[in-house]
Amino acid sequence: MATPTPGKHTGQVVATPPVSTPFSSSNHPSHPAFSPHGPRSVVPSPQQVKKSPANSNTMYGYPGGGGHPTNSSFGVGYDSPSAAMALGGVSGLELGLEGMGTPLGGVGHLAVGAGHNGIGGSGRGDEEDRARRLGAVMDILKTSQGRISEKGIQHLATRLGFASIVQDIEIRSRTTSRPVIIAGEAISVDLVFESGLVKTVLLQFPTSPPIVNKHVDRAGEILMRDLEIAGNESPLSKKLDGFAANLEKLAAQDLLGQTNKPFNxxxxxxxxxxxxxxxxxxxxxxxxxxxxxxxxxxxxxxxxxxxxxxxxxxxxxxxxxxxxxxxxxxxxxxxxxxxxxxxxxxxxxxxxxxxxxxxxxxxxxxxxxxxxxxxxxxxxxxxxxxxxxxxxxxxxxxxxxxxxxxxPKEGDAPRxxxxxxxxxxxxxxxxxxxxxxKFDPPLVVPGSVVAQLYHIVNMTFDTTQPTAYFDDLLFPRSPEERYSNDGRVIRCEVTVPVFDKDGKKTTQIHKNNLLVEGFEYGYELTELPFSHPRQLVEMLPYLRQYAFTSTLLEKSFGSSSKTFSTEVKKMVVPSTRSAFDSFMEGTLPQKEMTLDVNLKPGPQIRIVFPFAKIPGSNSAYITFDIKHNGVVEVVEENVLDKDTMSESKMLTSADLGKMLEITEDFGILVEYVQRRL
Structure with missing residues (x-):
């Protein structure tokens, strides 16, 4: 859908603070050590226990019981775990595991008591905190699918809802070939492992018609590239991420068909x-x-x-x-x-x-x-x-x-x-x-374009959903940057390649200033439903218009550029000797040029740059309209002087627009104009 760029809010993992007061002596069920449903209270250290007002009868939640391993403290008359271990009350291994939440003895019961009956907290708040922490762990695990192995592929297939089978086959070369079969409702993926490496991948659509299977070889090659070890890679570092992304896409389509049989x-x-x-x-x-x-x-x-x-x-x-x-x-x-x-x-x-x-x-x-x-x-x-x-x-x-x-049968949950x-x-x-x-990559467009795209797919655009300004989505503001009614100015510095008549390359420093005029709301397109391929074709002219606009702005003000300070630098005049040395070393200081770019809704872009050949002025300007399909039209300029230009060097406004379409860069266009004219 057309959605604004949301802020990413990640749930923080907050541990229950240590408790230094006596704990309840009631019995509680134990939980596995790393279970998401297990206790999350922090086990107090021996030093904290010593400072606690608890005595040996209530130490770690156990009443005194004559030294019984499950009904007493670590040792009668001792309030130190080290002293208890010396008497054999608990082994060092037990203490280490129980400190991590493993219910092997007193410390494991302590964690349960603190999580349910102790001061550490209980009830709904504790469950919500546990769910948040589990969600944070799952988000971390999703970022990496692990490394390529039989077990890793099996776990991945199970998580995606596929069935997986592993077989051992002895072949003549005395090596073991292990086929791994991943099967769904309409697809199957057969992988063969030899010596821990994937040798072959075969993708099949057994129940699909020929129009599906005619592309199956190309799809299998992609899956094989995801799993094979290249010359600069190691089996210890090769990950499943690429294979997992493609298999997940297959699983999503297969599951939809499975729940809507016989839709394929x-x-x-x-x-x-x-x-x-x-x-x-x-x-x-x-x-x-x-x-x-x-x-x-x-x-x-x-x-x-x-x-x-x-x-x-x-x-x-x-x-x-x-x-x-x-x-x-x-x-x-x-x-x-x-x-x-x-x-x-x-x-x-x-x-x-x-x-x-x-x-x-x-x-x-x-x-x-x-x-x-x-x-x-x-x-x-x-x-x-x-x-x-x-x-x-x-x-x-x-x-x-x-x-x-x-x-539905009696007792079934509502569908x-x-x-x-x-x-x-x-x-x-x-x-x-x-x-x-789905838009790849996501595309930032104004609200008026989003409304037009929704009209094409016969849907109503919800104007009440939260949004941001068009330029904010292209160039997110820093926390220190404030909004102003006079517009927004972005200052960047870029290095522009320049070629002379002989094809020799030099570089030129451009200090670019982007002035955004008019506050226009924008949206980041990520996905959009449709019902007919005709609708896709009708959307393309609008998408090209803003794909080209974003390219122009990105090259002059995006990640490839760098923000520079507006402070005036102290001018240092080099001596003749230092200038000669720099010339011989090829390190002459680069010249700088200031380029002003005005962005208006439309989109319309006006560039202003120094140009000595303009009568009565030292600056030139060109105003471009970016039309559908990325077509550039020059609506205003003052650089073309037909009276002084010979027919052999005659340039038209259409030539300037075509040059911007070819270079896709304001800086290269300006350098071309200055040298050509």
């Missing part, structure tokens, strides 16, 4: 992929026929379709299982290696439907017609589609129905499922499953 989530997602892939190939061929694309290679055409048309669907790529609809790429106009380029995508999955207001998912291979483009389009539709290209012939598949659940019966006579119903698009 893998088949539903594969059906969407088949139609988006058919659309993508058609758009690539149509673009190839364009006069502007003559001589362009296949990769260029696919990037152009991905960033301007209906995106590029990929199945099981970037070490991640599932369907991704890629819609934007960093430096999209420059060919780069795919694995080194940041890509924005929508991860298409199935999720549990929370209420009847959401449209149920459908299993179909007919989301768009075979012709792709619609014939005999009405005139009003042609006018609306003139700017966006052809009118696509989307189809509406039939509703997918599944058998209703068995009637919390969303049951939507379509035909009471047959008991057929819609599945409790919906399609979900």
């Amino acid at each position: 989530c893998f088949e539903a997602i594969a059906g969407i992929y088949e139609n988006l892939e058919k659309l993508h190939k058609w758009e690539v061929e149509k673009l190839r026929e364009s006069p502007d694309m003559v001589g362009k290679d296949q990769d260029f055409l696919e990037r152009a379709v991905m960033c301007t048309r209906s995106g590029r669907p990929v199945m099981h790529e970037r070490n991640r299982l599932g369907l991704s609809l890629d819609y934007w790429q960093e430096k999209r106009r420059i060919g780069q290696q795919k694995d080194k380029t940041k890509t924005w995508a929508l991860l298409v999955e199935c999720g549990k439907k929370p209420s009847a207001f959401y449209t149920s998912a459908r299993v179909s291979e007919n989301w768009i017609s075979a012709e792709i483009e619609k014939d005999n389009v009405p005139a009003e539709d042609l006018l609306l589609a003139a700017a966006d290209g052809p009118v696509l012939d989307w189809l509406e598949p039939e509703t997918t129905l599944i058998p209703g659940p068995d009637p 919390g499922d969303v049951i939507e019966l379509v035909d009471e006579t047959t008991g057929l119903r819609r599945p409790e499953v919906m399609f979900v698009a």
Whole structure:
């Protein structure tokens, strides 16, 4: 959903303070040492016991009893555990284990007494404190899935709801091959261990149709890469995190299908992929026929379709299982290696439907017609589609129905499922499953864009949910930074690469000032439900607009830059000799330039920078509008002087916009303008 960036509140682990008063002598059940339901009171040290007003008859919660091991103190007449051990009242091992809460004797009973009847606390508050501490421990454990081993994979499979089986097989080479089989309702993963290392991984979808199994080899390769030991890795340090993330995704889809039989989530997602892939190939061929694309290679055409048309669907790529609809790429106009380029995508999955207001998912291979483009389009539709290209012939598949659940038996707990019966006579119903698009990475957009996206997916946007300002989500404020009615200023310093005519690279220091004008509420998009792939395609122009905007601002004011102080530095004039030495060593001081950037809603961005060739002024400005699909339009500038510029060096405002689209960097654009003009 479109949600603001929440603060992370982690429950603190608070221990019960030590108690130095006498404890109750009543008997209490013991708990395992590290059980989440066990006592959490702190056991007092021997020094604390000595300072306690308790005598030997009440020491550690036991009445005097003639030295009986379970009915007396550590020793008659002794109030010291060390003295008791000397007399054989309790062994050193028992004392050490009991101090950790293990109920082996007096100290174990002490912990129970303090947690239930003692002054250390009891009742509901103690249970809530215990639950908070258990939750904190679980959060810590979730961050790491452990290291790769047979037991580790078995524990992971059990936690995710899979069944796991391990077999021993003796092979001719006298080594032991141990297959580990992980089985769910619609999937199975077969792993083979040899000498403690994973040798093969086989992923299967036994009950799924061919459109699912046609991608199974690629998915198996990803799982194998998650488990294999690379040349620079060690079996002692290789973790299960990557494999666990992919297996958890499979488990979530498998569990949804299991509770909504015979609905197959893998088949539903594969059906969407088949139609988006058919659309993508058609758009690539149509673009190839364009006069502007003559001589362009296949990769260029696919990037152009991905960033301007209906995106590029990929199945099981970037070490991640599932369907991704890629819609934007960093430096999209420059060919780069795919694995080194940041890509924005929508991860298409199935999720549990929370209420009847959401449209149920459908299993179909007919989301768009075979012709792709619609014939005999009405005139009003042609006018609306003139700017966006052809009118696509989307189809509406039939509703997918599944058998209703068995009637509840007497004594069963009430069901919390969303049951939507379509035909009471047959008991057929819609599945409790919906399609979900997850934003990778999450995208920050203004509230007006969120409302438009919700309108596309036929939902109402809740404007009452808490939010933050658009710039605060992009650049979180420090605790010392205060709000001002005059706007917000962010100052950063970046190093900009500069290339001369011969291709030699130098660098230039830019001191950037970002002025945010106008308070606009923003939202961080993490996921959004949808019911038809058409809705995904309709959202893409808005998403590209702000993916490009965030890229521009991040490069000049984000993590790659550094905040600098506004204090005036003392100017040091180097001597001729020191300047010559610096020149010979290649350490000449770098020049600095100040670049002012104004961000307004729209989004509209205005940059102001020093430029000596402007008559009557030493500064230049260019104002850009960032349009849908990341298209840049220059609405105002004072750097292009047509009277003094020759035709061979003639630049237009469209050229400036294209340069920003190519460089995706204000600093590089400014350096280009200063050298070009």
